[in-house]
Amino acid sequence: MPHDATRAALVEILNRVLPAALPAGWPEGRPLAEAGLDSVGVLALVDEIEARFGFRLADDELVAENFETLEGLVRLVTRRRPA
Numbered sequence: 001m002p003h004d005a006t007r008a009a010l011v012e013i014l015n016r017v018l019p020a021a022l023p024a025g026w027p028e029g030r031p032l033a034e035a036g037l038d039s040v041g042v043l044a045l046v047d048e049i050e051a052r053f054g055f056r057l058a059d060d061e062l063v064a065e066n067f068e069t070l071e072g073l074v075r076l077v078t079r080r081r082p083a
Helices: 003-017 039-053 070-080
Strands: none
Touching: 003 039, 003 070, 039 070
16 A cells, blocks of 8 residues: 555544544654544554454554554554555
């Protein structure tokens, strides 16, 4: 899945999980906590990512750096998706 498609799918997921939709053009490096992502939201995000992309996240992937920013999420999913 190309980067743009992965990003779009993750934005769609985030818009379901976050208290309010991400504004258009949200910078990939901006902390998602600024958009309201908290620990409960991360749990919902994990469920949504696993369902949408068809893989289970390993315990060692459930670290803050993978969930702090949209960039981290894109990297995580890209790493896990088959080529």
